[in-house]
Amino acid sequence: MGVGIEVASLNAWYGTNHTLQDITLNIPANHATALIGPSGCGKSTFVRCLNRMHETNPIARVTGTVRIGDLDIYSDAQPVEIRRRVGMVFQRPNPFPTMSIYDNVASGLKLNGYSNRRALDEIVERSLKSSALWDEVKDDLKSKSGASLSGGQQQRLCIARALAVDPEVLLMDEPASALDPVSTSKIEDLIFQLKSQYTIVIVTHNMQQAARVAENTGFFLNGRMVEFDSTHKIFTNPSDKRTEDYITGRFG
Amino acid sequence: MSVNQTSFRSKWRTLTDRAVSVLAILATLLVIAPLVAIFIYLIVKGASSLNLAFFTQVPKPVGEVGGGMANAVVGSAVLLAIASVIGVPVGIGGGIYLAEFGRGTKLANAIRFTADVLNGVPSIVMGLAAYSLIVLPQGHFSAFSGGVALGIMMIPTVCRTSEEMLLMVPNAIREAALGLGLPNWRAVLSITVKTASPGIITGCMLAFARVAGETAPLIFTALGNSFWSTSLNQPIAALPLQIYVYALSPYDDWHRLAWAGALVLIALIVIAVSLVRYVTSRGVLKGAS
Numbered sequence: 001m002g003v004g005i006e007v008a009s010l011n012a013w014y015g016t017n018h019t020l021q022d023i024t025l026n027i028p029a030n031h032a033t034a035l036i037g038p039s040g041c042g043k044s045t046f047v048r049c050l051n052r053m054h055e056t057n058p059i060a061r062v063t064g065t066v067r068i069g070d071l072d073i074y075s076d077a078q079p080v081e082i083r084r085r086v087g088m089v090f091q092r093p094n095p096f097p098t099m100s101i102y103d104n105v106a107s108g109l110k111l112n113g114y115s116n117r118r119a120l121d122e123i124v125e126r127s128l129k130s131s132a133l134w135d136e137v138k139d140d141l142k143s144k145s146g147a148s149l150s151g152g153q154q155q156r157l158c159i160a161r162a163l164a165v166d167p168e169v170l171l172m173d174e175p176a177s178a179l180d181p182v183s184t185s186k187i188e189d190l191i192f193q194l195k196s197q198y199t200i201v202i203v204t205h206n207m208q209q210a211a212r213v214a215e216n217t218g219f220f221l222n223g224r225m226v227e228f229d230s231t232h233k234i235f236t237n238p239s240d241k242r243t244e245d246y247i248t249g250r251f252g
Numbered sequence: 253m254s255v256n257q258t259s260f261r262s263k264w265r266t267l268t269d270r271a272v273s274v275l276a277i278l279a280t281l282l283v284i285a286p287l288v289a290i291f292i293y294l295i296v297k298g299a300s301s302l303n304l305a306f307f308t309q310v311p312k313p314v315g316e317v318g319g320g321m322a323n324a325v326v327g328s329a330v331l332l333a334i335a336s337v338i339g340v341p342v343g344i345g346g347g348i349y350l351a352e353f354g355r356g357t358k359l360a361n362a363i364r365f366t367a368d369v370l371n372g373v374p375s376i377v378m379g380l381a382a383y384s385l386i387v388l389p390q391g392h393f394s395a396f397s398g399g400v401a402l403g404i405m406m407i408p409t410v411c412r413t414s415e416e417m418l419l420m421v422p423n424a425i426r427e428a429a430l431g432l433g434l435p436n437w438r439a440v441l442s443i444t445v446k447t448a449s450p451g452i453i454t455g456c457m458l459a460f461a462r463v464a465g466e467t468a469p470l471i472f473t474a475l476g477n478s479f480w481s482t483s484l485n486q487p488i489a490a491l492p493l494q495i496y497v498y499a500l501s502p503y504d505d506w507h508r509l510a511w512a513g514a515l516v517l518i519a520l521i522v523i524a525v526s527l528v529r530y531v532t533s534r535g536v537l538k539g540a541s
Contacts (some may be wrong), residue, residue, distance in 0.1 A: 056430055058356075084433030094424035098446050108432035111442050158428070165432060 002199030003069030003168045004029040005050065010064035012045050012054055019045045021223045023064070027216070032191055032200040034210035034231065037220035038246070043203045046220065047171045050201065051086035052079040068169060084108075087162030087198075091174040093154035095146030095161070101128075101137050104146040104157055108165040123164050131160035132190055152183025159190065163198075170194065172202040176209065188213050207247055211235050219243045291518065298515035301508040306516070311478050311494070314503060321513050323480050325520070327395070327489035328464065330482060331474060334399025335463055339406025340456050344445075346407070347414025347452070352440045364412070371408040378405050379469035387473055395481075395488035398474025402466060406459040413455025417448040453532050457525045464521050467492040491517045 005027040012020035020042045027033045035043040048054040049062055052073060066073050073082045095104050103110070105124045114120065124141070128134040133156040137149070146157055155175060162170060172191070176184040191200055191213045204210050210217050211231055218228040219240075227234065227243045238244045245251055305320045312319030346363060354360030382401035387393055421444050429439035445452070463469075467490075470476070475487035476497065482488070491513055498510035 051431065053427065053431060056427070080433050080435050082433075083431055088427075088431040090424060090427060090431070092424055094422070094428040096425065096428065096443055096447065098449070107429075107443075108434070111429075111432075111434050111438055161428075161432065 001168065001197065002030040002195075005169065005199065005201070006065075006067040007050075008065045008067075010046070010049060010066060011062070012042075012049055013061040014045075014057065015059040019223050020049065023225050025218060025225060025228050027199065027201060029199050030195060030197070031216060032195045032202060032214040034214035034217045035201065035203045035220060036205070036207060036210050036217060036246070037226075038251070039205075041220040042223040043218075043220045044173050047088075047173055047201055047203055050169070050171055051083050051088055053083070053088065055079070084112075084165050085167055086169040086171060087165065087167035089155070089158050089162055089170065089172045089175045092178050093151055093158050095149070095154050095157050097145060097147040099146055100142045101144055101146055101149070101157060102141040105160045105164050107161060112165075124160075127160040127164040128157075130163050130190075130194065131156040132186060133157060133160055150183075152179050152186060155179060155183065155187060156190070159187075163194075167198065169199045169201065172200065174203050174205060177205060184209070207235070219246060221246070294511065294515040294518060298508075298511035298513075301512040302515065306509075306512055310480050311509075314501075314506075317505065319509070321489075321491065321494055321509065321516070323477060324489040324491045324494040324513065325516065326482060327474070327477065328491045328517070328520070330395055330484070330488060331399045331402055331470070331490055332460065332464055334396065334484070335402035335406055336456075336460060338400060338403025339410055339459060339463075342403075343407045343410025343456070343459070344414050344452060346411035347418060347455075348440065348445060350411070350415040351418035352444060364415075367408040367411050370404075371412070374468070375405060375466050376468035376471070379472045382469065383472035392485075393473060393475035393487040394485050395474055396484045398470045398488065398490070399484075401469035401473050402463040405463050405466065405469060406456075409459035409462065410452075410456050413458065414448070414452045417451030417455065418444060420451065421447045450532070453528065457528055461521045461525060464524075465492055465517060467496050491520075 007026070008024050010020055010023040011018070023042075023046060035046065037043050045054060050066060050068070050073075054060050054062055062074065065075075068082070068086060071077055071082070071085070073086075096107060099107060102124055105127050106120050109120060109123065125134065125138075128137065133153060136153060137144070137157075146154065149157060155178075159170075159175075176187045179187065188209060191202065194200060202210075202214065214231050216228065217231040217234040219226045219234065219238075219242075221242055227238060227240045229239070233239075234243060235247055238247065303320075305318055306322075307320060307325065308322050309318065309320035310323045311321065346367065350360050350364055354363070378401050382397045382404070386397040386400060390397070425447055426439060426444055429443040430436070434443070470490050470493050474490055474493065476493040477487045477489040495510045495513040495517065498506040498513065501507070
């Protein structure tokens with residue numbers, strides 16, 4: 001089951017560049033939350049702070065608190081532990097090119113020492129079914145490389161890989177921006193189904209996409225969160241002038 | 253623009269295209285030509301002296317007909333085995349450090365610089381180093397010291413190519429691994445290194461092929477041996493050494509054996525490299541890059 005995320009006074013830097021300023025928001029459990037805003041506004045940095053990927057860059061720095069469920073991720077736990085609870089899907093599909101489809105999905109468990117074959121088989125099947133890829137790949141699970149799939153299939157493979165470690169939260173950083181419209185709609189359908197089991201945070205440049213998949217939407221601008229509200233309100237009656245300008249296409 | 257002009261331009265474009273293609277093909281032929289020439293020459297000169305005895309007998313004293321280089325073939329194998337045991341793990345380990353753990357650190361820059369310098373050190377100096385570090389303290393020439401000299405020569409090539417190959421792995425792959433909650437060491441070993449492994453293996457093969465033909469580092473270390481020996485503590489024969497000695501000798505019979513030895517050396521290198529490629533390419537999946 002998904003858990004809620006409470007972010008309080010989150011600040012992030014790349015070197016001297018203050019990329020996130022004082023972000024405070026609550027992301028409800030088992031909902032999809034979309035983050036929109038122009039390029040460079042900090043929304044990607046924000047999701048990378050939620051699984052401590054931000055700090056893998058040596059010049060990056062973070063202050064503030066993030067609670068995921070009952071876990072304060074910056075004081076109670078190691079990054080490795082958090083990333084198992086908070087899965088991530090990246091902008092460009094990034095399956096492991098040397099691994100089979102099966103091994104890609106199983107990699108998170110296998111490489112952490114999990115070796116129960118029968119259970120792995122089940123988890124791989126369940127994860128691929130959850131990501132709506134099972135029917136397309138079930139016949140060559142172990143004979144084809146993850147890299148041999150089409151872009152849209154690769155992205156669903158990456159979603160299956162993230163789901164296999166059984167996370168509580170799924171972060172998606174523009175998961176459909178490199179995909180064609182058919183693959184995009186498949187990913188969106190998927191997000192719709194997955195949010196009953198996971199808390200989903202999705203960064204997107206596509207405002208229709210935010211409107212289609214997310215209950216709540218946050219608008220980021222220049223490292224600050226301008227507005228956070230129900231998606232319906234953001235797109236029909238935003239409280240802030242800047243949000244209105246952005247969604248009506250006046251800038252960004 | 254008139255039709256005439258257009259067709260002139262398109263003709264010109266086709267011509268340029270042809271010309272560049274021809275130049276590229278010529279350049280390729282120039283690259284391959286020496287290799288083919290050497291191979292043909294070796295076959296012409298050496299194949300006639302190749303027989304079973306070459307691979308089963310040790311050299312005969314001057315004046316006696318026949319004899320082979322069995323001891324040198326085995327000796328080269330022993331020396332290269334020692335060299336690979338030293339050069340491959342140290343080189344790959346260094347490459348992993350440079351690309352994955354030490355990026356931007358002073359230590360990494362120092363290692364990279366040292367490796368480049370080591371790569372440029374003449375091979376005879378490498379032999380002298382092994383001579384003073386191992387042969388002198390031990391008081392005798394040995395297969396071990398020869399293997400060490402060759403192994404040290406392998407390190408910089410393996411190290412730098414491994415680093416380059418690891419740096420070519422897209423960062424997205426590293427992030428995917430870390431994003432799954434893998435510890436960094438695990439992500440590096442099981443994902444990044446595995447992804448780069450075809451390139452790393454090529455680097456190892458290049459280094460292997462290069463030292464397989466080295467003569468100079470063996471002169472003061474392995475020394476050479478006319479008799480059968482596989483002991484690591486004794487002087488040992490090696491194909492390049494044997495070719496060197498036989499080629500400089502005044503005897504026609506030995507010259508022919510030297511040609512045969514050179515042919516066998518090149519053939520063995522080609523076989524070893526192909527074998528490693530074949531073995532490591534098995535199990536590669538459809539569509540894997």
